Amino acid sequence: MKKILLLFLFCHVSLPVKHSLKYLLTSSTGISNLPEFMGVLLVDDIQVCYCDDKRIKVQHDEWKKLFDDNQLWKLVTDQCFSVLPKLYTTRLHRFMEHLNQTTGVHILQVIRGCELDETTGAISGFMNCGYDGDDLMSLDLKSQTWVALKPQAVTIKQEWDADKASNQERVEVITKIFPNWLKTYLSYENNSLLRTVLPSVSLLQKTPSSPVSCHATGFYPDRASMFWRKDGEEIHEDVDHGEILPNHDGTFQMRVDLNISSVKPEDWSRYDCVFHLSDVKKDVITKLDKAEIRNNEEFPAAVIGVVVGLLLLLVCITGLFIWKKKKNEGFKPANTSASSSSSHSSSAPD
Template sequence: MFRSTEPTQIKMKTIYLLFLFCHVSSSVKHSYKNFVTTTTGVSNTPEFMITLMINDIEVGYCDSNKKFEVKRETMKNILEDDPQFLKEHVHDCFEKLPNIYKNILNTLTKYWNQSGGVHVLQIQNGCEWDENTGEVVGFLQCGYDGEDFMSLDLKTMNWIALNPQTVGTKQIWDADKFAINEAEISITYIYPELLKKYLKYENSSSLRPVLPSVSLLQKTPSSPVSCHATGFYPDRVDMFWRKDGEEIHEDVDHGEILPNHDGTFQMRVDLNISSVKPEDWSRYDCVFQFSGVKKDVITKLDKAEIRTNRVPPSEFPAAVIGVVVGLLLLLVCITGLFIWWKKKKN
């Protein structure tokens, strides 16, 4: 007896459509984070420092020593287009915020009877914005002397004491409705708007992709060959190995996209060449692609282009001979010096 396959086909189509829908509607989240550090009793360090991170990339820094740095070209464009915003931002970093956080730290040390010594107040605040759903999730967390201290519940607009010692401080902070309202406005409205503004500048057509420097790396002759790209921007890229012009997946290991200290990115993709014959190397190449950019960066698998720390076999004998000759010359000099000294003594 034959059974109809129609229900199975319908079920498979439903699963495929659900998978497709989930893939298309997957969330794209962006983050805006301020890392604030205020200290007392620490020498050779600014009493106040703040670092701004967007999508976990440092875009700006300032401190109470009047140091102001803009790390990303996008942030420079925003500040240049809005001089008033720049003026207010510099004033906040140099004057307003250091005084606010210094007063908080002094209040804490007095409340806990901590006179003198080193004390550190750390605050992380910001938001995450889902580009697809529009949902904004804010956060404000405090640390004191290396331990979790307090966090703000944005639903109830009350502080949460993260250890028993902070219960008394929570009651005092809960009573300061003005400060809570200021924090709510910043986290709920100001930060999301700044984040969206930054991303708008970031994605503008005036910002050109920065091409990477691509190198072939190998630790030992039996190790995989790593195609390493660094210094590229933005991070919407793909990189893979090809054979005869076709992308391959077997014997290939993809690394993650990692940030560099200057805001650019790096990534690698490894090819296991243990089964590749020397005469077939020319059939392989590494391809770096920017999303939306037609021109690829292609690097041929060429033994002469591979960078390695090992000494090539052809250079090894020469290196050994050089060391031996150097030691012999040193021995001759020492022997001659000893004979001269002995004759002089006699």
């Protein structure tokens, strides 16, 4: 009962002080298995929507409902299928021209968005361009001009700064439209999609000689880390980290295993498992305690008795059915070849 009460205390909703809206836009050429354009919308670093020039994938039905309720879906589809692919493909090829490149693998990446300080209400925006993995330019919102971060970006900066109307429009979108969209997402009645929920953590072990798995499930979002400690210090030796996996209800699970073959029984109390969820100050800490480990040997005798009883009942019913069938049909001589043929036929794949 004490553990259940502690779990309820830990599973609280905690929103970060700062909120953000980000668009990650990528245009590429020379990569056959990659869409020429890809875009991702993030709110508080949680993926809301992905799109390329062929499809749109909304991460959750509630986000789709938000788009519909605020008449944003048409804008999203128009941007993803028409406006942005053409725009960023043109920009990528323009970058290549400036850098005297005609062929090869090249990637243009743009991140733009805004941040909202929940406490002060202050809003800040940003737009940065990267090319082939290097930071190339950033937009100065105050002067409405571009800053070249590499010498080869100077000519591009000059060209973009000459188009003052476009720079002014970019600043307008980043400082006014984006913050309004972010506030809409945050005030939406289903903004539980931005909640942070701590997990239920268990210690699992297949056999007494197997590694002990620290398993966390039911947490949200997937910005989490998990590790083993010894005497308060994170350890890496004899530790195996699992991936973060989705649950059917939209939450996530993960595990981290500890090989205890070299751990003396008297040293178990020196180890603990730590689960950390982004934007939540208090970690979930689970002591390595043999009494708390769940394994395959924990089936109660009563459960085993029920299973054995059911198996015996099944055997009796099957025997009775066979006895009645033979009584009605009479005993017939065994046909070894036919039986062998039938056996092979029934075991063959359909």
